[in-house]
Amino acid sequence: MKLLTxxxxxxxxxxxxxxxxxxxNMPDPAQASDSxxxxxxxxxxxxPGLKKEWWFHSPSGTWFVAERNTLTDQVARxxxxxxxxxx
Amino acid sequence: MPLRLLKYALSRKHPAPRFxxxxxxxxxxxxxxxxxxxxxxxxAAYYLAKDHGITNVxxxxxxxxxGGNTGRNTTIVRSNYLTPEGxxxxxxxxxxxxxxxxxxxxxxxxxxxxxxTLAHTESALxxxxxxxxxxxxxxxxxxxxxxxxxSKACPQLDISCSGKAPIVGALYHGPxxxxxxxxxxWGYARGADSMGVEIFQNTEVTGLDIQSGKIKGxxxxxxxxxxxxxxxxxxxxxxxxxxxxxxDTPIVIHPLQACVSEPMKPWLDTILVSGSLHVYVxxxxxxxxxxxxxxxxxxxxxxxxxxxxxxxxxxHMLDMFxxxxxxxxxxxxxxxxxxxxxxxxxxxxxxxxxxxxxxGWGTWGFKATPISGKTMAATMANDQAPELIKPFRLSRFExxxxxxxxxxxxxxx
Numbered sequence: 001m002k003l004l005t006x007x008x009x010x011x012x013x014x015x016x017x018x019x020x021x022x023x024x025n026m027p028d029p030a031q032a033s034d035s036x037x038x039x040x041x042x043x044x045x046x047x048p049g050l051k052k053e054w055w056f057h058s059p060s061g062t063w064f065v066a067e068r069n070t071l072t073d074q075v076a077r078x079x080x081x082x083x084x085x086x087x
Numbered sequence: 088m089p090l091r092l093l094k095y096a097l098s099r100k101h102p103a104p105r106f107x108x109x110x111x112x113x114x115x116x117x118x119x120x121x122x123x124x125x126x127x128x129x130x131a132a133y134y135l136a137k138d139h140g141i142t143n144v145x146x147x148x149x150x151x152x153x154g155g156n157t158g159r160n161t162t163i164v165r166s167n168y169l170t171p172e173g174x175x176x177x178x179x180x181x182x183x184x185x186x187x188x189x190x191x192x193x194x195x196x197x198x199x200x201x202x203x204t205l206a207h208t209e210s211a212l213x214x215x216x217x218x219x220x221x222x223x224x225x226x227x228x229x230x231x232x233x234x235x236x237x238s239k240a241c242p243q244l245d246i247s248c249s250g251k252a253p254i255v256g257a258l259y260h261g262p263x264x265x266x267x268x269x270x271x272x273w274g275y276a277r278g279a280d281s282m283g284v285e286i287f288q289n290t291e292v293t294g295l296d297i298q299s300g301k302i303k304g305x306x307x308x309x310x311x312x313x314x315x316x317x318x319x320x321x322x323x324x325x326x327x328x329x330x331x332x333x334x335d336t337p338i339v340i341h342p343l344q345a346c347v348s349e350p351m352k353p354w355l356d357t358i359l360v361s362g363s364l365h366v367y368v369x370x371x372x373x374x375x376x377x378x379x380x381x382x383x384x385x386x387x388x389x390x391x392x393x394x395x396x397x398x399x400x401x402x403h404m405l406d407m408f409x410x411x412x413x414x415x416x417x418x419x420x421x422x423x424x425x426x427x428x429x430x431x432x433x434x435x436x437x438x439x440x441x442x443x444x445x446x447g448w449g450t451w452g453f454k455a456t457p458i459s460g461k462t463m464a465a466t467m468a469n470d471q472a473p474e475l476i477k478p479f480r481l482s483r484f485e486x487x488x489x490x491x492x493x494x495x496x497x498x499x500x
Binding site: 041042046 | 325326330335336337338340384385387388389395425428484486487
């Protein structure tokens with residue numbers, strides 16, 4: 001069984017988690033050009049590598065950030081949003 | 088044929104028959120370079136030579152031909168999609184497939200079985216009706232059938248699905264077929280090779296040479312090759328190639344797994360798909376049940392298999408066919424599916440002049456092999472995409488002009 005560490009609930013089976021996609025910064029909608037906004041809406045970093053991603057621990061309703069290598073599927077670390085320094 | 092076999096047996100030498108030349112030394116330049124020796128890339132090479140007379144072409148394959156998603160899919164060919172753009176496109180593919188064994192002089196084991204997309208709920212049935220009407224409008228043979236007709240075509244199916252998800256109807260698609268996927272790659276490879284195309288296996292592209300927005304060549308593990316036209320037809324490796332070109336796309340990679348059972352006597356004539364139960368199944372010409380399910384739930388660039396997948400899939404298979412409980416799974420594997428937000432491919436030109444994209448084939452690539460080869464060859468020859476594939480252009484994401492095919496994805500992704 002694959003395991004993932006929730007920053008609140010500790011190490012749990014992967015089946016308790018939901019993948020929330022790549023963590024991305026939203027451009028200012030008032031300032032961004034139409035094409036920059038379309039790129040934000042649709043385009044993704046598809047190439048493999050170490051990425052920051054949103055994950056959701058479903059039984060406890062916890063959203064958090066995981067740094068995961070999408071080539072090897074190894075999770076480097078997980079932390080709550082905004083608490084990167086404490087991780 | 089038997090005479091040829093006899094001569095071969097009696098001769099003292101027994102050379103393995105080759106389908107194409109074993110190329111290892113690329114020339115300094117080619118009129119066109121195709122990255123990816125799967126069905127799509129080889130078909131594009133074949134039609135470049137056949138339809139457009141462009142034969143000075145190199146196909147570069149990182150592994151061996153047909154070893155990627157061409158050899159990893161569940162070989163279903165159908166055209167019962169949801170959007171008129173999709174139905175027209177896949178229907179053109181089915182029509183080429185029907186005559187392809189003869190054209191390529193290779194037995195593709197192309198077998199028209201009829202294809203049922205099962206509905207377990209009223210809302211699923213409503214989507215089936217919608218698809219049937221779009222299909223009929225475009226001239227494709229699809230209609231909605233009730234449980235009695237499904238039972239007649241497949242008496243082994245438990246219509247109540249063990250009481251968990253009773254089947255209320257299905258979308259029936261007569262032209263639904265299966266084919267031998269390796270033979271599609273080999274057939275196109277032999278055809279292209281015989282017209283002069285050079286196929287390089289074990290040849291990896293390491294970089295693209297782009298100067299002032301134009302493609303000038305490719306860097307490979309066998310040295311630099313100059314060219315003005317490059318096609319990327321690499322399915323799950325697409326983001327790595329588009330990264331080299333500096334082209335942004337919405338593509339993300341999820342593994343898609345499949346498995347086969349031990350061989351049985353023929354009992355399943357049709358192709359059955361259940362979106363609610365996440366199953367698609369057909370019986371191959373060797374008697375194995377070929378089964379697939381939905382995508383893995385998160386992004387991974389790997390073709391590893393998982394026990395979760397087999398457990399989930401087989402439990403749903405047993406809901407449909409309780410008598411299979413003693414049948415063993417003998418093989419499982421995975422491919423890397425290049426998924427797009429609207430479940431349609433990305434085909435045609437890109438912001439880089441001379442760099443063409445045949446990508447975003449997710450879970451629907453094998454059925455499109457002939458028509459994508461034909462249309463991408465035309466795109467490369469004319470530097471302009473034919474009408475048929477314009478709805479699939481990369482710039483549709485910038486224009487918010489998507490071609491939403493989600494309702495017709497074979498299982499609920």
